[in-house]
Amino acid sequence: MKWEYGRRKKRTGNRFLVLLILLLGALAVAGYALMRSGVLPWPPKVAATAHGDAGSGTVAGSSTDAGGGTVAEADTGDPGEYVDSQFLMDTYVSIKAFGQGARDAVLAAFDEMRRIEAMTSRFVPTSDVSRVNQAAGLDPVQVSDETFMLLEKARECSELSGGAFDVTVGPVVDAWGFSTGSPRVPDPAVLAKAQSLVDFRAMELDPVQKTARLAAPGMSIDLGGIAKGYAADRAAAILRGRGVKHALIDAGGNIVAVGTRPDGSPWHIGIRDPRGSSPTDTIGPVVKVEDEAVVTSGDYERFFIEDGHRYHHIFDPKTGRPADRAESATIIAPNSLDADMLSTAVFVLGPVEGPKILAGLDGVSAMVVGPDGQLTFSPGFRAN
Ligand code: ADP
Ligand code: MG
Secondary structure (H helix, E strand, C coil), X not given: CHHHHHHHXXXXXXXXXXXXXXXXXXXXXXXXHHHHHCCCCCCCCCCCCCCCCCCCCEECCCCCCCCHHHHHCCCCCCCCEEEEXXXXXXXXXXXXXXXXXXXHXXXXXXXXXXXXXHHHCCCCCCCHHHHHHHCCCCCCEECCHHHHHHHHHXXXXXXXXXXXXXXXXXXXXXHCCCCCCCCCCCCHHHHHHHHHCCCHHHEEEECCCCEEEECCCCCCCCHHHCHHXXXXXXXXXXXXXXXXXXXXXXXCCEEXXXXXXXXXXXEEEEEECXXXXXXXXXXXXXXXXXXXXXXXXXXXXXXXXXXXXXXXXXXXXXXXXXCCCCCEEEEXXXXXXXXXXXXXXXXXXXXXXXXXXXXXXXXXXXXXXXXCCCEEECCCCCCC
């Protein structure tokens, strides 16, 4: 009985092995076919989790260029095209570039983005931002010209948005646990204390000395709503500087189009449906751009659900709680630094107040998905 069992087991094992190999082979072929067709995104985006980052507020539909499968494919076989995807600034960044020298240009662009991350991340202890945060309530800290420019831009956006955008939001982000990877609803007393420390007016900037100082201990600067945008602009500048005429950068929902597609037509960008069942579901019109940025802030990028309520990573400084006036806000702008901070600001303000702050800004427009899923467009939102 024992022997029989053993023999049968052995035979079944062999058959099983052959079947397994056949099945794996079929799966690999099918998976590759789906990837090439753009149905399966690659690399997979860590969507809708508290720690990961779905990255893209923009997606690739069959007719679009950004996000998902089309951008991130490893090798398309076109000798003039180079595509790469790397994890940096806490998100997947994909760059697709065309023409001679595309590969070296893309790699240099990634290096540039890592340089900016090292300077601006508050999770890198030696960064400008960390040094300013460590000295909160103490002495002014000298920072690089670039960091100083970003802090000035952030303050401008705070003023423009009446404080809906606030670069000193760090304590509130920490209170909700989004910086530690274990988000939770904070104790009301902890949240109240954190919220009392958020005030962009208490960030002192000295344009002569290029120093920054936070007035009170415990305050902290968080460039999460703006640094990726700047990094994507810098990546575009590196590509252009190396002669690349056609490229698309997707830094976790921050899209920058360099020139047109190689055939001279504009890049097609799809906007992710905040409540779509798949990250490749789009909403609204396909946006057609060249030499412009399209940036989306959404409540689906990082969130957790507790007691049936969605808590996400973009906060209303006035309440200290996740902003609840929009599901997403998309900005089209000449550069992605502006688009990034404005998308965060308009997201917090929502479809009624948000688009108003764009009125005096040249070439800037917005599409807001309201809490009810309704679309609101600012004047000049060009889709076609
Ligand atoms: P994402 O980084 O997911 O693309 P955003 O550009 O809108 O989305 O930036 C969100 C990040 O900005 C948060 O993770 C946090 O670091 C920071 N942030 C959150 N709320 C605000 C706010 N009201 N003003 C400025 N920055 C914010
Ligand atoms: Mg932003």
